[in-house]
Amino acid sequence: MCSRCFRDLSSEIPVRLPDQREYCAACCASMATDSFEMETGEPFVKWIAKHPKLVMRYQPMEMSVRRLGFVFPLGAAMGGVAAAFYGAVQYRQAGFPPLYLAAYCWGLIALVAAVFLVLKNENRPGAKALKMAASFLAFALPVAGIAGVWKFGRPCAVIMTGVVSIVLFGALAVRGLMAYLRAHDFELVLENGIFQLVHGKRTETFSADDIERACVVRPGTVGATEGALGFKDGRMLTLDTCLSDLHALGVVMDLRFRDDFPPGPEDLAKVRRDKLRKIRGLAD
Numbered sequence: 578m579c580s581r582c583f584r585d586l587s588s589e590i591p592v593r594l595p596d597q598r599e600y601c602a603a604c605c606a607s608m609a610t611d612s613f614e615m616e617t618g619e620p621f622v623k624w625i626a627k628h629p630k631l632v633m634r635y636q637p638m639e640m641s642v643r644r645l646g647f648v649f650p651l652g653a654a655m656g657g658v659a660a661a662f663y664g665a666v667q668y669r670q671a672g673f674p675p676l677y678l679a680a681y682c683w684g685l686i687a688l689v690a691a692v693f694l695v696l697k698n699e700n701r702p703g704a705k706a707l708k709m710a711a712s713f714l715a716f717a718l719p720v721a722g723i724a725g726v727w728k729f730g731r732p733c734a735v736i737m738t739g740v741v742s743i744v745l746f747g748a749l750a751v752r753g754l755m756a757y758l759r760a761h762d763f764e765l766v767l768e769n770g771i772f773q774l775v776h777g778k779r780t781e782t783f784s785a786d787d788i789e790r791a792c793v794v795r796p797g798t799v800g801a802t803e804g805a806l807g808f809k810d811g812r813m814l815t816l817d818t819c820l821s822d823l824h825a826l827g828v829v830m831d832l833r834f835r836d837d838f839p840p841g842p843e844d845l846a847k848v849r850r851d852k853l854r855k856i857r858g859l860a861d
Contacts, residue, residue, distance in 0.1 A: 579604055581832055592622055594829050595631050596785040597770030609828045616824055630768040633820040635760040643760055647753035650746040657742025664735030673729050681721060688714040791834055793827035794818050
């Protein structure tokens, strides 16, 4: 019996999906839109027969993009370090007071430490004081830098340029590193109704029946970067749109949870004809 339309399948071969449910070919073909065949080169029924196991992992090109998203800003931040060091050397050679330079460097170190502690202890006692200290340093250091440029000239300008590069590209490098680590060694497998999640050293197994809602966003969807699987216990597993086999997982989840079928080619053609009639009616 088809798990969606509840039609008897004794007279046809049922389509068995990786979540252990059986459907008729008509329901599968109706739920899988034309974009699925455009991406895979095969209708969903034929494709899923060759792939009884769905493996969602980040593709090599996506990993290369994320790696570059960390390496390039890191290189630019290191260039900022070199510029700041060169400016500090010029500052000392010019005979300017070392106290200002030392105080500015210690202020930068204190700001980085304060931000780190705020992020680590956001909900703990004393977090408000750390936020105030970080806010004060974030306001005072640029003012002190501008005053140094006005008083000591070019060496402080080079130092400030380096510091700005370190802060800007360092933040981008941290963001890129977090995105890369999130994608590294990630794999989600669906086979025989069981999901197996592997993310680094973490391994977890759960049943497809533990999921009560799903929003699987297809690759290339405008305005969306990730979907999610919602569990009965309230947990949620986010899925980026760049995972492999995500288009097939979307069809499997839609057959489970979606009440209506997506519009077919005839429905879309009818919508276009209706819109054209309205436009012509307005034009007349």
